[in-house]
Amino acid sequence: MPLVKTWQLIAGSAVAGLALSAVTVASAGPWDSGQRKAERDRAASWSRAGGADHVTGAALPEPAASAPGVLPGIGPSAPAGDRPAAAPGGSEALAGVLGPLLADRALGTVRSASVIDTATGRVLYESAPGEAMTPASTVKIATAVAALAALGPEHRIRTAVTPGAGPGQIVLVGGGDPSLTAKKKSPAGSGGSLVALAADTAQALKAAGTDTVTLGYDDFLYPGAVRHPIGRNDNIAPVTALTADEGRPDDSVSGPVERADDPSGDTARAFAGLLRERGIKVTGEPARANAPAGAQPLAATHSTPVAGLVERMLTHSDNDIAEALARQTAVAAGAPASFEGAEKAVTDKLASLGLDVNGYRFADGSGLNRADKVSTRLLTGLLAKAADPRHPELRPALTGLPVAGFTGTLRSRNAGTSPAAGLLRAKTGTLTGVNSLAGTAVDPSGRLLAFAFLTAGAPDGPAAEKGLDKLAAAVATTP
Template sequence: MLATVLVLVLALVGVVVVRPGPVAEWLGDEPAGDRVATETPEPAPAAVLAAADANAPLPTAAGIRAEIDSLVGAAALGDRVNVSVTDVATGESLYGRGADDGTVPASVTKLVTGVTVLAARGPGYRIPTRAVAGPNPGEVVLVGGGDPTLAVDKNGFYPGAARLDDLAAQVKQALGGTSPTKLTIDSSLYTGPVHEPGWDDDIPTGGYGGSITALMTDGARSDVPRAKKDHDNGDHAAERVSQPDLAAGRAFARLLGIPTGAVKRGKAPTAGADATAGAPGSELGVVHSLPMVRLVDLMISDSDNIVAEALARQVALARNESASFAGAAKAMDAVAAELGLPADELSLADGSGLSRTNRISPSLLTDLITLAGNGTRPELAAIFGGLPVAAWSGTLADRYAGAAAKAGAGVVRAKTGTLSGVHAIAGVVTTVDGRLLGFAVLTDRTPDGQEGPRAALDRIAAALAGCGCR
C-alpha cells in the first residue's frame, strides 16, 4: 500500500516537474492557447526523487544514533534541539531527542493545517464565492466564502483560480434587463481579529502575512503583476492591501459598472425557502475555488501564509467552530485527535506558523507523516505533492548543494520553517538502501543568522539519506 500511495505521489511530482514553480504549472494547467506553438521541446526531465522500497532493510536505532547524534548537537542549532525519526512503512520510532516536547514550529505548522483540512473537507472540496440579490431591485451582495486565491480576471496570481469577472457575467445574466445599482460586500463568515496577536509586529506589513478576511483577491496582493514577477525570481513576499474585502468589492463593482465609492460592508439577506429568482437573498451566481488538494499544494510548496490561514478556517467551518484564529486552532486540534495524533503535543494559535505561541512536538509531525504515507488514509497523501525537494524546488531549491549535505539532494522532501531564532524542517527522506523515513527537527533557540542553522539541519537529513544506518 505504501508503494501504491506515497511512492506514487512522490514519484509523480518528482519525475514530471521540469523546473520549480507553482503547483498549477507543475500539473500542466497552463492554457494550451497561451503556449507558443513553435516553442522548442525541452528534453525529458531526469528523476529527482529516488524510489522508496518498502522491503528495503530497516535502519536500526543504534545506526541512526551513530549517524546523527553529533550533528544534532551542533552549536549552530542552539541549546534546544528536538528531533524525531520514524520508519514510514511501520511507524517504528528510530530516534528521539525531546521528541514529545512542544516546540515553536514556524511554517512546519502548515503540515498540520494541510492534513487537518484534507481530513475535514476532503481533497475535492471547493470554496464558493457567491453573489446574491440585495433587498431592492438592482442591488447585489458579494458573499465571501473564504477563497484566498480568488482572482479579478485571467491575470490573477494563482493559475486556475475562480474569477470575479466570471461571477459578474453570471450576475448580469441573472438580473436580465435590470442594471446593477448598488454593491454590498458580506465578509462576515470570519470573526475575530484579522491579525493573530502572537504575530511579530512586522508580519502584517512585511509582505508574508496580511489581514485575514473571508473575501479577498489574489491573497490580498495589491500589485499582482509585480508579485508574479517577484515570485518567479524566488521572492514570495508582496505588498498586501490593508482591507482585502473592500478591495475585492471595489474590483467587483467595476466589473458590474457600479461606482466603487458606494461599496459598503453589510450582511446578505436571508432567502426564504420559497424565494423566487431575484428575491432578496436568492443566488445570482457562484464561482468555486481550486479543489482543496490543489490549495494544500499551493500552501505547502510556496509556504503561502494567507492560504494557510484560509484553510485553517475551513477546518473550523467543517467542525462548526467560529471561523477565527481561535476557532480554527480548536478545530485543528480536534481533527488531529480524531486522526489518532497526540493532540496533547499540539497547541496552535494560527494555521500558518507565523505565531510564536504555536507549539508542536517532533513526534506529532512524524506520526502525521506516517499516517499520510502508510496508505491507511490515502487522501492525506496529498500533503507530499507540494513538499519542496532538496536542491530542486521551493524553499529547498538553493540548499543541499555543499559537500556536507549533497547526499540529501533529490532524496529529501520536506517543509521548512523559519522565524528569527527558530528553525525547523520536517518531511521524508529515502535512505541509501531505499527505506523511506519520516523526520522532524525543530529548534527554537538558535543563535542569530539563518545560514548556520539551515546548514546544520540539512546535514542531519543528508546523513539519513547517505546511510543504511544499520
C-alpha cells in the first residue's frame, strides 16, 4: 500500500478517535425462558408485499445552505475552551462547493443533504434536511445505534441445547444469532459454532449415560412472518431465530446468493448430523418443539459480540445481520421480535436517546423495504450521537462504516488518486431509483464532520453514485 494511502487511512481513524475498545465475553447462565417468545401459530404464508416500485417527487430547486445553527439533540459535551472552534465561514465555504454538486441532475429529482460538526452540533450545510425519504441501506445506521443502545457492545446472543419435555428428547433453542455457523472453521470469523455446540452436547449426554436422543428445535423467539416483505430475494434469507450461515448454500459470506427456504429446519438437521459424528444416535427427523420453561442448558454457544456484528453489518451491508439486530432490539425491549415489533422497538430506543423520530419509519432493519423513511438530519444526528464521548457504547456505529477506497462497499469508491481516499467512512444505500450515502469525514482542519445525502429518481444508478462520491469528497477536502 502506498505510504500516502496508509497515512490517510490512519488519519481518517486516529483523528476521528474511532478506535474500538476490547469487548468482554458475556458469561453463559441458565437459559432464560423469559427471553423466548413461544408462538405455535406462525403465519400460514409468507408476506410477499413490497414497497413502491420507485420513488418520485417534485424537482428540487437550486440547493442553498442554511443559516448556521446547532442540530437539536446534538450539543457540546465539553467546556467551550476544550472544543474545536467552528471555522469562520465554514458553512459558507461548504455551501459554495456542495450547492452546485447537489444540483447535479444525475442525482435524480429529489435530493436532501445535511452536514454537521459532530463535536459542537453546528450545522455547516443543509438542504431539505427534514424531508422524509427512502434511505435504502443507510437505515442500517439507525439499526446499529438502536441495537448498541439496547443491548450494549459486549452482549452475545446465545444458542443453547436443553432437555426436552419427554425422556430422551433434547431441544436446540435458537436465540437469533446471525453469526451462527455449521462449518468446522467459520469463514466469517468468530461467532456461534454448531460444531462446538454439538461436541459439548455430546459430552454432556455421554456423561449422563445417554447415547440416543430425539431432536427438537425451538425457533419461536421470532413470531410472525419470516419472509421479508420484499418476498423471496437473494439478498436476504427468511428471518428466523435459528439460522446457520445466513441460509447460504455455499461458502459465501456476503453478497447475493439464493437462500434456503427453511433455515431453521436445515440448521437442526445439520446439528443432528454433527451429533451423529460424535457418537450420539439421533432418531427420526428433527421437529419444531418448545423448550421447557426454565430448563437448564446442556450446552451453549455464543455469537460474535454485538459490536462485531454491527461492524460487519455496516462494512458489508449485511441484510441478515441487520434484521437480526433489529429483532434483538425488540427482544431487549420485551416486545414481539417480529418486523412490526422491531420497528416499534427501534423507534422507541432512538427516541430515548433524544433523537427526533417523529414522521419517520423503520419498517425493517436492513433498508430493503421502501416503506422506511428517514431524513438526512436524522442520519447526521445518529452519527453525531455515536461520536459523542458520553455514548462510548455507540462507537461501533462509526468504526464499522466502510473506509473510502479501502474496505467493504466503499472499496472501489473515492479510491485511487481521490483526495478523499481514507479520509471518509460512509454507509452506502442503493435500491432501484434510490441512492444514498451517510457517514463521517475528517476535514482539513481536523474536525470530524457527519454528512448524509439522500436522493431519489436518478435515471442512472452508477452516475448517481459518482455524484454522491463527489459530495462526500467535498466534505472531506473543503477547508
